[in-house]
Amino acid sequence: MSGPADPLGALVPGAAVVRASDVAGGPLSGLGFVAKDVFDVAGTVTGAGNPDWAAGHEPALADAAAVAALLEAGAELVGKGRCAELSFSLSGDNAHYGMPRNPAAPDRDPGGSSSGPAAAVAGGLCDLGLGTDTLGSARIPASYCGIYGYRPTHGAISTAGVLPLAQRFDTVALLGREPAALRRAAEVLIGERVAGGDDPPHRLLLVADALASADPEVAEATRDAARRLADALGATLEPVEGLPGDAPDLAAALAAFNVLQGAQVWRNLGPWVEATRPSLGADVAARIERAAGVEPADVAGAEPTATAVAASVRRLHEGEALVLPSAGTVAPARDADPAAREAARVGAG
Numbered sequence: 001m002s003g004p005a006d007p008l009g010a011l012v013p014g015a016a017v018v019r020a021s022d023v024a025g026g027p028l029s030g031l032g033f034v035a036k037d038v039f040d041v042a043g044t045v046t047g048a049g050n051p052d053w054a055a056g057h058e059p060a061l062a063d064a065a066a067v068a069a070l071l072e073a074g075a076e077l078v079g080k081g082r083c084a085e086l087s088f089s090l091s092g093d094n095a096h097y098g099m100p101r102n103p104a105a106p107d108r109d110p111g112g113s114s115s116g117p118a119a120a121v122a123g124g125l126c127d128l129g130l131g132t133d134t135l136g137s138a139r140i141p142a143s144y145c146g147i148y149g150y151r152p153t154h155g156a157i158s159t160a161g162v163l164p165l166a167q168r169f170d171t172v173a174l175l176g177r178e179p180a181a182l183r184r185a186a187e188v189l190i191g192e193r194v195a196g197g198d199d200p201p202h203r204l205l206l207v208a209d210a211l212a213s214a215d216p217e218v219a220e221a222t223r224d225a226a227r228r229l230a231d232a233l234g235a236t237l238e239p240v241e242g243l244p245g246d247a248p249d250l251a252a253a254l255a256a257f258n259v260l261q262g263a264q265v266w267r268n269l270g271p272w273v274e275a276t277r278p279s280l281g282a283d284v285a286a287r288i289e290r291a292a293g294v295e296p297a298d299v300a301g302a303e304p305t306a307t308a309v310a311a312s313v314r315r316l317h318e319g320e321a322l323v324l325p326s327a328g329t330v331a332p333a334r335d336a337d338p339a340a341r342e343a344a345r346v347g348a349g
Contacts, residue, residue, distance in 0.1 A: 026074025052278035064161025081116025095281030111141030129175030138173030143326035166264035247312035256305035262291035
């Protein structure tokens with residue numbers, strides 16, 4: 001079985017990775033999905049966007065749990081999607097394989113690290129994208145490509161068979177053009193009905209700190225979207241300064257995240273980096289070098305901030321929802337310089 005034509009450069013080059021479902025009449029029958037190249041698919045190498053990683057690993061013996069669940073629900077795997085190198089970037093650029101085309105804005109970055117699945121969904125190559133999200137690896141390409149992204153509660157979907165970046169924050173995520181299909185897929189992966197659709201929020205909290213951190217045009221677009229959403233739901237829209245309670249500001253939260261993520265990234269990738277000295281893109285190499293420098297004292301210093309952020313989110317009441325920009329900037333140009341990409345990454349964080 002051959003995969004779809006790929007004018008977008010969204011799929012992993014080489015032999016097509018296609019798997020038909022054996023289930024007829026399942027909740028996802030008739031839908032095709034592309035899985036990010038960090039999900040195991042039996043008989044294929046999980047390449048993680050790096051040729052040295054791919055060359056040093058054997059084909060997977062079994063499907064990742066999320067891949068298996070979608071197949072068992074009737075969906076068809078139509079390809080493996082390209083990703084940012086080692087999933088350690090919010091840009092769609094990959095020093096080894098290039099950048100998928102953004103169907104919504106061909107002169108713009110599609111976002112990362114789930115760039116291939118997002119481009120494939122936006123360009124109509126498939127109905128659903130199976131990605132991951134640690135800091136924004138599904139959120140950002142969904143925003144840049146003009147589709148829906150869904151990052152569930154951490155731990156709600158099994159990450160078995162998914163190459164980890166930082167387990168404390170890694171989630172399986174979904175991308176789609178149609179909310180109904182996205183919700184059906186989420187319910188399959190979570191194993192129960194997804195809350196919210198039948199009883200939508202009645203109080204929307206627009207986070208001023210996040211708007212202040214975003215570019216002015218992004219902040220204004222967010223305000224407009226929030227007003228329209230509140231009207232559609234019959235909900236109140238209330239500006240709030242920051243996260244509920246005594247949470248740290250967003251810059252402090254991002255700094256703590258970077259420390260905690262970095263410690264786990266080095267734990268996961270450090271032995272391989274030191275043993276193989278792989279070829280890495282300059283931006284990813286710099287992040288891994290920073291991760292290598294995280295000390296136990298840094299982790300201990302970041303923990304109180306992480307605890308405070310988690311406690312803040314738990315203060316939300318039933319029927320309340322935080323409203324924030326999906327990204328801090330518009331999608332950078334495809335040929336943006338490193339400084340512009342870094343500004344977009346920080347804004348996204």
